[in-house]
Amino acid sequence: PFDGLLGFSQGAALAAMVCALRARGDPRFPVAFAVLVAGFASRAPAHGRFYREPIALPTLHVVGDTDAVIAAALSRELARCFVEPVVLTHPGGHFIPAAAAQKKAYLEFLERFCPGQGQ
Numbered sequence: 777p778f779d780g781l782l783g784f785s786q787g788a789a790l791a792a793m794v795c796a797l798r799a800r801g802d803p804r805f806p807v808a809f810a811v812l813v814a815g816f817a818s819r820a821p822a823h824g825r826f827y828r829e830p831i832a833l834p835t836l837h838v839v840g841d842t843d844a845v846i847a848a849a850l851s852r853e854l855a856r857c858f859v860e861p862v863v864l865t866h867p868g869g870h871f872i873p874a875a876a877a878q879k880k881a882y883l884e885f886l887e888r889f890c891p892g893q894g895q
Contacts (some may be wrong), residue, residue: 779889784872785846788815792854795833796826808889809857813838813872816850817857817880828831832859836885839863845870 783791791810798805812835817827825893837855839848848865855861885888 778807780807780811780886782811782813784813785815785817785870788812788854789818790858791815792831792835793818793823793826795835795858796829796831797835799831800829800874809834809836809885811838811885812851812854814840814843814846814870815854816846817854819839827857828851830844830859831857834860834862834885836862836864836890838878839865840869840871840873841865841867843868843870 777813781794783789791812794805794807795810799804810822810833814889815837817823834857835855837851837858839851839855839887841848855863862885864878866875866878
Protein backbone atom coordinates (compact mmCIF):
# COMPACT_ATOMS: atom_id res chain seq x y z
CA PRO A 777 0.00 0.00 0.00
CA PHE A 778 1.05 3.56 -0.69
CA ASP A 779 0.14 6.71 1.22
CA GLY A 780 1.15 9.09 -1.55
CA LEU A 781 2.81 9.49 -4.91
CA LEU A 782 6.03 11.12 -6.03
CA GLY A 783 6.32 11.87 -9.72
CA PHE A 784 9.07 13.58 -11.69
CA SER A 785 8.54 15.02 -15.19
CA GLN A 786 6.56 12.42 -17.21
CA GLY A 787 6.05 10.53 -13.96
CA ALA A 788 4.47 13.65 -12.48
CA ALA A 789 2.14 13.90 -15.47
CA LEU A 790 1.07 10.30 -14.89
CA ALA A 791 0.77 10.81 -11.13
CA ALA A 792 -1.50 13.82 -11.74
CA MET A 793 -3.85 11.63 -13.77
CA VAL A 794 -3.85 9.04 -10.98
CA CYS A 795 -4.73 11.87 -8.57
CA ALA A 796 -7.68 12.78 -10.78
CA LEU A 797 -8.92 9.20 -10.72
CA ARG A 798 -8.54 9.04 -6.94
CA ALA A 799 -10.31 12.36 -6.43
CA ARG A 800 -13.24 11.02 -8.43
CA GLY A 801 -13.50 7.98 -6.16
CA ASP A 802 -11.58 5.30 -8.07
CA PRO A 803 -10.84 2.67 -5.40
CA ARG A 804 -7.78 1.33 -7.26
CA PHE A 805 -5.71 4.32 -6.18
CA PRO A 806 -6.04 4.87 -2.41
CA VAL A 807 -3.48 7.68 -2.19
CA ALA A 808 -3.84 10.65 0.15
CA PHE A 809 -1.46 13.11 -1.52
CA ALA A 810 1.10 13.63 -4.28
CA VAL A 811 4.37 15.46 -4.79
CA LEU A 812 4.68 16.47 -8.44
CA VAL A 813 8.11 17.70 -9.58
CA ALA A 814 8.46 19.32 -13.01
CA GLY A 815 4.98 18.09 -13.85
CA PHE A 816 2.74 19.04 -16.72
CA ALA A 817 -0.76 18.29 -17.97
CA SER A 818 -0.78 15.75 -20.78
CA ARG A 819 -1.81 17.23 -24.12
CA ALA A 820 -3.06 13.89 -25.47
CA PRO A 821 -6.73 14.32 -26.47
CA ALA A 822 -7.67 11.12 -24.66
CA HIS A 823 -6.30 12.58 -21.41
CA GLY A 824 -8.38 15.75 -21.45
CA ARG A 825 -10.96 14.13 -19.20
CA PHE A 826 -8.50 14.08 -16.32
CA TYR A 827 -8.40 17.89 -16.16
CA ARG A 828 -12.05 18.86 -16.79
CA GLU A 829 -12.89 19.13 -13.09
CA PRO A 830 -10.71 20.54 -10.32
CA ILE A 831 -8.72 17.73 -8.70
CA ALA A 832 -9.42 17.67 -4.96
CA LEU A 833 -6.35 15.88 -3.64
CA PRO A 834 -3.55 17.55 -1.66
CA THR A 835 -0.50 18.17 -3.82
CA LEU A 836 2.92 19.77 -3.62
CA HIS A 837 4.10 21.05 -7.01
CA VAL A 838 7.84 21.66 -7.34
CA VAL A 839 8.65 24.12 -10.12
CA GLY A 840 12.10 24.99 -11.47
CA ASP A 841 12.26 28.57 -12.70
CA THR A 842 14.99 27.73 -15.21
CA ASP A 843 13.73 24.28 -16.24
CA ALA A 844 14.52 23.99 -19.95
CA VAL A 845 12.79 20.59 -20.32
CA ILE A 846 9.41 21.29 -18.69
CA ALA A 847 8.90 25.05 -18.63
CA ALA A 848 7.83 26.51 -15.30
CA ALA A 849 4.63 27.78 -16.93
CA LEU A 850 3.60 24.20 -17.74
CA SER A 851 4.14 23.08 -14.15
CA ARG A 852 2.13 26.04 -12.86
CA GLU A 853 -0.63 25.23 -15.34
CA LEU A 854 -0.81 21.71 -13.89
CA ALA A 855 -0.95 23.11 -10.35
CA ARG A 856 -4.00 25.17 -11.32
CA CYS A 857 -5.83 21.91 -12.11
CA PHE A 858 -5.82 21.10 -8.38
CA VAL A 859 -7.83 22.47 -5.47
CA GLU A 860 -5.50 24.43 -3.14
CA PRO A 861 -2.18 23.20 -4.51
CA VAL A 862 1.02 23.98 -2.62
CA VAL A 863 3.61 25.34 -5.06
CA LEU A 864 7.32 25.30 -4.25
CA THR A 865 9.46 27.26 -6.69
CA HIS A 866 13.23 26.92 -6.90
CA PRO A 867 15.76 28.79 -9.04
CA GLY A 868 17.12 25.65 -10.72
CA GLY A 869 16.22 23.51 -13.68
CA HIS A 870 14.99 19.98 -14.38
CA PHE A 871 15.86 18.17 -11.16
CA ILE A 872 14.52 17.46 -7.68
CA PRO A 873 16.00 20.19 -5.50
CA ALA A 874 17.46 19.08 -2.17
CA ALA A 875 18.75 22.25 -0.52
CA ALA A 876 17.79 22.91 3.10
CA ALA A 877 14.92 25.23 2.15
CA GLN A 878 13.34 22.67 -0.15
CA LYS A 879 13.78 19.84 2.37
CA LYS A 880 11.99 21.97 4.95
CA ALA A 881 9.10 22.58 2.53
CA TYR A 882 8.86 18.85 1.74
CA LEU A 883 8.71 17.98 5.44
CA GLU A 884 6.09 20.63 6.17
CA PHE A 885 3.90 19.25 3.41
CA LEU A 886 4.42 15.57 4.28
CA GLU A 887 3.93 16.01 8.04
CA ARG A 888 0.27 16.76 7.35
CA PHE A 889 -0.18 13.10 6.43
CA CYS A 890 1.61 11.49 9.37
CA PRO A 891 -0.62 9.72 11.91
CA GLY A 892 -1.70 12.15 14.59
CA GLN A 893 -0.73 15.20 12.50
CA GLY A 894 -4.11 16.36 11.23
CA GLN A 895 -5.28 14.01 8.46
